[in-house]
Amino acid sequence: VEGVTPGAAQLYALAPNNRGLRAALATPVGGLCVFIAATEGFSRANTNISLAGAVERVQDVIATFRAEAPEGVRLRGYISCVTECPYDGPVAPSEVARLAELLHGAGCDEISLGDTIGTAYPEQVARMLEAVVRVVPAEALAGHYHDTAGRALANIDVSLDYGLRIFDASIAGLGGCPYAPGAKGNVDTELVYDHLIARGYDISGAPDRAGLAQAARLARKILGRTEGAKDAI
Structure with a gap:
């Protein structure tokens, strides 16, 4: 919803550990990303580490970022499985x-809350956000x-009702996760664009609509998919 100047792009790199962090900082990135899961099962399946271990590691990476990152480089955090986990089932909003x-x-400048398996109902998202916005400002959430x-x-x-104004989306709805069968x-970028316009939101800072379609x-074409397909690969 709130983007950058049309035509501009910022490169973010995912940093799973300090080695990856330092490698990314050696490039002209605009931001670094760290990630954890909200459940033990997904943490072990995705990164082969316990949730407690993942929390400890991400705190270490963030500490290194704060000590070594150049001024102006942003830090984004991701939390996977914020409503339900394919291994552990429903997730408590208090844990998220x-x-x-x-x-x-x-x-973290910004925290992305992920419905990784894509099955959440709006009521589940509302319960999760009700808990999260009590401890983190909505403007710092995606x-x-x-x-x-x-x-x-x-x-x-x-x-949007809870004050979030940043949303992740994917060109042509590409993506998925090998640990979420x-x-x-992610939701199709064009669908989000059209939906927000229809709801009356100002997205003048977003990429050009024709450019998204292109x-x-x-x-x-690269993936050999039919025009208008929305399924993930």
Whole structure:
């Protein structure tokens, strides 16, 4: 919703550990990303480490970032499985709030809340956000909704009601996760664009609409997908 100057782009790099962090900082990135899961099962499946171990590691990476990152480089945190986990089932909103508060307090400029398997109902997202916004300002949060069940736009609507104005999206709906079987990609960028326009939001800082369509056509051509397909690869 709140973007940069049209035509401009910022490169963010995912840093799973200090080695990756330093390698990324040696390039002209605009931001670094760290990540944790909200459940033990997904943490072990995705990164082969316990949730407690992942928290300890991400705090170490953030400390290194704060000591070594050049001025102006931003830090973004990701929390996976904020409503439900493919291994552990439903996720307590209080646990997501605890982790979001930890990332925010450690120095993350922005925290992305991910419905990784893409099956959340708006009511689940509302309960999760109700807990999170009590400990982290809404302006420091982003919604990251996969669209497996076709409810990503409804979950964006709920998030807007809670004050979120930043949403992750994916050209042509590409993506998915090998540790979330059957999950589709992030919600399609074009769908989000059109939905926000229809709701009357000012997205003048977003990329050009025609440019998004062109990028989607190119992505589908490269992947051999039919025009307008929304399924993740």
